[in-house]
Amino acid sequence: MKPVKVGICGLGTVGGGTFNVLKRNAQEITRRAERAIEVAQIAARSINPQCVITDTPITDDVFEVVNNPEIDIVVELIGGYTLARELVLTAIENGKHVVTANKALIAVYGNEIFTKAEQKGVIVAFEASVAGGIPIIKAIREGLAGNRINWVTGIINGTGNFILTEMTDKGREFSAALQEAQALGYAEADPSFDVEGIDAAHKLTILASIAFGIPLQFDKAYTEGITNLASEDIRYAEALGYRIKHLGVAKRTAKGIELRVHSTLIPSDKLIANVNGVMNAVMVNGDAVGSTLYYGAGAGMEATASAVVADLVDVVRAMTSDPENRVPHLAFQPSALSHVPVLSIEDCETAYYLRIQAEDSPGVLAQVATILSKRGINIESIMQKELEEMNGKVPMILLTHNVTEAKMNDAIIALESLEGVEGKVTRIRVEQLN
Amino acid sequence: MKPVKVGICGLGTVGGGTFNVLKRNAQEITRRAERAIEVAQIAARSINPQCVITDTPITDDVFEVVNNPEIDIVVELIGGYTLARELVLTAIENGKHVVTANKALIAVYGNEIFTKAEQKGVIVAFEASVAGGIPIIKAIREGLAGNRINWVTGIINGTGNFILTEMTDKGREFSAALQEAQALGYAEADPSFDVEGIDAAHKLTILASIAFGIPLQFDKAYTEGITNLASEDIRYAEALGYRIKHLGVAKRTAKGIELRVHSTLIPSDKLIANVNGVMNAVMVNGDAVGSTLYYGAGAGMEATASAVVADLVDVVRAMTSDPENRVPHLAFQPSALSHVPVLSIEDCETAYYLRIQAEDSPGVLAQVATILSKRGINIESIMQKELEEMNGKVPMILLTHNVTEAKMNDAIIALESLEGVEGKVTRIRVEQLN
Incomplete structure (x- = not known):
């Protein structure tokens, strides 16, 4: 079968890594994908000194790549929102598949990009956008x-x-x-x-x-x-x-x-x-x-390139298939996306670690416990660091059970207004991961 | 689209788990796969008490399932080599796709099974055969x-x-x-x-x-x-x-x-x-x-079922595609498999941990070091456990650098024949995993 033609936009760390991995592992990749993956054009403002480029045409205009009729798949590795968005949307408009490592672009403009890709029947793959080489x-x-x-x-x-x-x-x-x-x-x-x-x-x-x-x-x-x-x-x-x-x-x-x-x-x-x-x-x-x-x-030249190339192999396999049977961009069929709300942080519920600079007296501890208990906040453990006394105050460390952020905010305001408490209360969320 | 019809052969731990997960998560799975996955028939010698089966036909003959013209995908969860092999080969012969959790079957008869599957243009998926729910x-x-x-x-x-x-x-x-x-x-x-x-x-x-x-x-x-x-x-x-x-x-x-x-x-x-x-x-x-x-x-009712169901979703997506563009069974195109030899253990090379019950004397240590050095085996560290003396012997523990098993076997024979050494030498391989 004839090679799939890829255009790489951006030859920085990830772009350079992608070029090098595609070249070094060409045989291994073809053994897997059956079709060879050929870098047919590169758009870069300067040549990455870690790449040895002999016969691949290079341009400094990314739109030359996305408008090149020979290119099947555009690899967007320029980063940023603005030009990258225009580049990806133009590639889709031109019926090209896209592979990107751009987390900002997907997180912010992904809904628009995937909608357009589905209209045009092309794939936008983004494995490299999260956690580098881990196929998460x-x-x-x-x-x-x-x-x-x-x-x-x-x-x-x-x-x-x-x-x-x-x-x-x-x-x-x-x-x-x-x-x-x-x-x-x-x-x-x-x-x-x-x-x-x-x-x-x-x-x-x-x-x-x-x-x-x-x-x-x-x-x-x-x-x-x-x-x-x-x-x-x-x-x-x-x-x-x-x-x-x-x-x-x-x-x-x-x-x-x-x-x-x-x-x-x-x-x-x-x-x-x-x-x-x-x-x-x-x-x-x-x-x-x-x-x-x-x-x-989670980052690095070739680790991220590993994910880009895996996406390329996936696209090579899926590009000839019926779009209806492809893995949906966001895992679920576009018509089956759910509109369950994302909660504000005030409605989120976690356990908390609190550090309070307080007078080392049973009275203050009682006041702290009262403030928490009035708001239904259960204390899991308390540790006082008597040896770390400063200006008559010692760090009191508490672990609480689960409670909403809103209740904890309210409790912290009350804690900070106690006479025996100095300065701000330090609060860090706790997850048991069970 | 009309549901894909699945036949489950074997309703033990994994079979029962698969039935339950398909039922409980039917909606979530359909949101992903677009087509519903319906268990159209079950073959089982007895009913798993953890399953509530209301309207799925049950037979005690697995061949009824593989010969059922309504079934698109056969899920082989009976285990073992003999009947499972026959069942899977018959399913393939009948043009059905297969999902299996059977590591023994794939490890021993996989080459035969995949060759036949490729001839018939069907998929044999086996994610559940290694490390249970981990999509490795x-x-x-x-x-x-x-x-x-x-x-x-x-x-x-x-x-x-x-x-x-x-x-x-x-x-x-x-x-x-x-x-x-x-x-x-x-x-x-x-x-x-x-x-x-x-x-x-x-x-x-x-x-x-x-x-x-x-x-x-x-x-x-x-x-x-x-x-x-x-x-x-x-x-x-x-x-x-x-x-x-x-x-x-x-x-x-x-x-x-x-x-x-x-x-x-x-x-x-x-x-x-x-x-x-x-x-x-x-x-x-x-x-x-x-x-x-x-x-x-790596095991368990629903963890393994998780892999079986993921395979089912994959098969549902790929079954309508051109077999040439599917992920090859063994990751590489059948024609591109490599015949690089698998080494005998004697030719494998690792570092070693050795425990020798030896007289606590500089003479014995010198003899041990000589035996190893004559065979080109470098010692990374030595630890003697004087406090654990038994019958005048103490454990001498060595870590070596990398060496072939053959050389280590030879060294161990020499070590065991030393007068100051008692019994067998304990040898455990070491991997740095870098």
């Missing part, structure tokens, strides 16, 4: 297709996980750990997308959609970063048998879908609590399968 | 299709892992841990398939085939169980920073494919070293993606 989209969308998914949670930002691992293992503060990440090239000069949780929220939005069969709703995701996390809370959590990880959590509840990104205490003996450094891991809990976990490199 | 076949065959796979290794027998976990956590001996596993229903009255490694070898044979594109060669798999493992070796391994797990290892080397099942020391800080109890996990290392890990329940 495929696992949820196909591998667990027999399940009603209960929840998905994951460490889906390697930069954030590296920083937390440094803070945990070396007792560093956030700013020092961030500098280390920047020095090693794991964090950008402006790290806000990673450390503020926006990147993780993009990915979580995509995971939630394919897990529950709901439209992409990035604007409804609650996002909290790790910039305010104090190293002492990591230490106290450890003493209680927990680790702190920055998680994306998507959970089906009777009231709606919870969609939230924040630092989270999880039991130290869970496998995912031991996922360290820049590695990613996603847990998926289904009603039939129970809890499963998928682990691997 | 799909991950390797499709999710990592861009990679040249370097190795696959896994904890793929839950019973064995439960026993090892009991031995590790509670310091029990093998026989006591086996009794516990039997009392909890994790091990059969005759546990040999699990504890001798045969079940794991079946699964490893399948994983190796789809990872490397080689025919199924169960007869070439080297298989060692856990029945001879002593709890003291688990303790000593722990002191050296390792855990002992019963692993299937399939590795591509310059000389051929290693295919072996045995107890293995692995570094305690690896994620897979912390997979405990009846849980399964498979690591896959690819040249682009690096190391990935897939974790979940």
